[in-house]
Each structure stands twice: as C-alpha cells, then as structure tokens.
Amino acid sequence: MDFGAGDGRFAHHGEYSAYLGYEIDQDRCQGAALPNNASLVNQCAFQDVVEDADVCIGNPPFVRNQDLPLGWRAHASQVLKNRTGLSLSGLANAWQYFFLLSLTSCKADGLVALVIPYEWVSRPSVRDLRDYIRQKGWRVRVYRLVDTTFDSVLTTSSITIIDKSVSDGDWRFFEETADGAWAEMPSESGSESGVIPYRRRGDIEADAPRAIRGLSPGTQKVLTLTEPERVRFGLEIDTDVVPCVTTLRSVPSEVSRLDDVVFRRHFRDAGQKCWLIRTDAQPGRNLLSYLNSVPAADYQTATCLERAVWWRFNMPPIPDVLMAQSFRDFYPKAIVNSVNARAIGGVCGVHNLGPARAEALATGLDGLNLRDRVVAHSNGLRKIEINQINAILLDVFGRTAAASA
Numbered sequence: 001m002d003f004g005a006g007d008g009r010f011a012h013h014g015e016y017s018a019y020l021g022y023e024i025d026q027d028r029c030q031g032a033a034l035p036n037n038a039s040l041v042n043q044c045a046f047q048d049v050v051e052d053a054d055v056c057i058g059n060p061p062f063v064r065n066q067d068l069p070l071g072w073r074a075h076a077s078q079v080l081k082n083r084t085g086l087s088l089s090g091l092a093n094a095w096q097y098f099f100l101l102s103l104t105s106c107k108a109d110g111l112v113a114l115v116i117p118y119e120w121v122s123r124p125s126v127r128d129l130r131d132y133i134r135q136k137g138w139r140v141r142v143y144r145l146v147d148t149t150f151d152s153v154l155t156t157s158s159i160t161i162i163d164k165s166v167s168d169g170d171w172r173f174f175e176e177t178a179d180g181a182w183a184e185m186p187s188e189s190g191s192e193s194g195v196i197p198y199r200r201r202g203d204i205e206a207d208a209p210r211a212i213r214g215l216s217p218g219t220q221k222v223l224t225l226t227e228p229e230r231v232r233f234g235l236e237i238d239t240d241v242v243p244c245v246t247t248l249r250s251v252p253s254e255v256s257r258l259d260d261v262v263f264r265r266h267f268r269d270a271g272q273k274c275w276l277i278r279t280d281a282q283p284g285r286n287l288l289s290y291l292n293s294v295p296a297a298d299y300q301t302a303t304c305l306e307r308a309v310w311w312r313f314n315m316p317p318i319p320d321v322l323m324a325q326s327f328r329d330f331y332p333k334a335i336v337n338s339v340n341a342r343a344i345g346g347v348c349g350v351h352n353l354g355p356a357r358a359e360a361l362a363t364g365l366d367g368l369n370l371r372d373r374v375v376a377h378s379n380g381l382r383k384i385e386i387n388q389i390n391a392i393l394l395d396v397f398g399r400t401a402a403a404s405a
Helices: 070-086 094-105 124-136 227-232 260-266 285-293 354-362 386-397
Strands: 019-022 038-041 053-058 106-117 138-143 157-163 173-177 181-187 210-211 242-247 276-277 323-324 334-337 347-351 377-378 381-382
Touching: 053 070, 053 094, 070 094, 094 106, 094 124, 106 377, 210 386, 227 276, 242 260, 323 354, 334 354, 354 386
Parallel strands: 019 038, 053 106, 138 173
Antiparallel strands: 106 157, 138 157, 173 181, 210 347, 242 276, 323 334, 323 347, 377 381
16 A cells, blocks of 8 residues: 555565555556556545555655645544544644554554655654554664655655554664665664653743744744845834844854844844844834835735734744754854844744853853754754753753752
8 A cells, every 4th residue: 555656656666466556646647657466546545444454655745734735634634533543743744644544554463664754753743643653562663764865855764664563662773874784773863862852841940941942923034134124124223123033054153142243243244134023012103114015925824814913923032042953063053142132933042041051051061962862854954852952951950040050
C-alpha cells in the first residue's frame, strides 16, 4: 500500500503479490507505466478505509501545515481521529497525516516503511505521534540519510521503519556514512547525552528565567520596517515604532551586546528590518497614514485576517537577551539586549535574567555545547525549541529569580 503514490515509482522495485497506490493528482496518475500486479487509484487516500495492508511504503507529500487546504485537513484529521483516537497537532505537516494513515492501515503484524523528515524523532509538533507509537510498543528503526540524497529537499530525510509485529518498544537510530554504510547512533541527536529535554511553561516559576517565542506579527513585510522605510514614511522612534530584531545573522560572533552602536551598524545602516510598529497606543497621524496605505494583498495571512483590525497585535515584552533559535555552531547566537528591542520570528526573547545571568547566557554559558543535543533538520542547521531553551535555563540557573541570584 502506497498513500500519496505519485506516479507509482515504488511499484517498480521489490517483490510483492500486489501493489495499490493512491494519488489525488490526476496528471501524475495518467500515463503511469506500472507492472501487471500494480494499480494506481486516482483518489484521495483518506476517502477509503484500508486495514489489512501487509506493508505500507512511500514518500508522503511534504506540504507545510499553513499551506494545507482547510477542508482537506479537517477531513483527514477526523478520519484519523475516528480510526486511531489521536488528534494530530495543528502544526502537523502533510506527511504526518500520511504517516498515521499508514500505521492504522497495516495489519496488526504489518510493516510501515516511509521516507519522511528525520526531525520527526524530536520535534514538538510530532510528539503526539511519537507517543502513540510508544504506547503501542512497536519496534522503530530510523535511518538518517545524508543531506545530498535529494537535490531539492531542504530537510534532512530518513527511512523510517515501524514493525508492528514486534512489541518490544525498541527504538534505534542510524546515520548514513560517506561510503553508504549505516552506523548506529547512541541517540536521536547522535550524542551520548541525547536530545535536550523539554520544559513546559507551567514548569517554570513566574519570575524565574524563561524563553518566550519571538512575535509573529502576521506579516513582517509591512509590520516591521527598515531604517529607510521608517524615514520615508515619517515614523518617529518610540512614538510610532520601537526597535526589533528579526535575525541575528548580521551580528559578528564576537559581539555579545546589542547597544546603540551595534544596532545602528548591523541593523539600521545595514537595511535590516529593525523597527516594529507600536500597537499599544493610539496610532499617530503618520503611522495611521502608513497603515492605511498598505495594499490589502500584503496582509492576506491567516493571522492578520483573524484580527478585528488586521495590524493590531499584542505588543511583546522586552527581553533581557535575544537568542536565535537556528544555529550551526556549538551554541546559538545570543546577545544582551541593551536597546530594548523586541524579539521577532526566529529570534526569541529570554526574560527574568538580571545583568550577570544575561551576560553568561550571551557569552555561551562557559562553552556549553548544544550542537550534539539538537537534531539537525536541514544541511547541518539545527533549531532549538523554546521549551528546550527553558530546560537549559532551569538546569543552569535553577528556579530562582534574578533578584536572588
């Protein structure tokens, strides 16, 4: 069984008595040359109920959650909930739906073998699916492919095999070597220490150090501005806009403090998006004029359209430290926030630190190596999740507030 089969290319390999593929795209089905014992159905995989497949294979479609048609997502979610009792995360990408469909479409002793992103072994959005597999006790083998396996794929891929016939709950992880062999890894991340654990917001005292996700204003294109854009529209600093940071890529690695000089050199003069409109006060004439001039096409996002006023988001708090969630080195880029900038997008804010702790965090916590404890998801790029940062903060600083440090 192959859900999301494309042109049925998996039917051309291996030995089997019968192959059945589902593909919703009519163009991919037409003209597909298949072996005599293989067939392709031009239909959504979630329209039929299959429960007796010996093997489910394939390379499920990778469509981001925000790009999934609402009707399709609602239907697929309901089908899976009815069949498994599991509700997938609202952040689930398309392949997760096909993954769960494959698991429930196999016999009790069936096998699932899929090409899916390796990040499924650790990302929070896949936690419920991982827990579901663990509760069933199925045997899991995950083989991480080298990043050059697929030319146009931006995520690190894996061959994931779930053996439902074995209930020992044994999970093992392997990585492809340069000569095409497979080497077993001690953990999902490849290190003996394993993946950094997650600490939920409720686990942390209100006044203890904590990380908060960077603001997603709905559209950075128009709700954050560069210095030239701010000047052109006559927007005043502090009155109409406040400093913000959307990326730390332009900041040299040796810089650990965002002061006025660094902010001007690497953000304002460099043409970075570095000003966030103020929404916590009645907009002045120039700001209102700017917002009214924005074409409707520029704010057609779900976040903006859900608001009574498309641009009126809740202003985020000012963090002590700004930290990039994505990184390649041993430690994410972090800087002490001396200009009261807001954290936007992939830059998160760390709060309740105090001066000494802020400096320690921004300078790498005495050489703390996080690289081997975060799963790479794209060409060596790693993303540390907010709740993983909170776990680090709790481990390093404990539950005490900054004032008592």
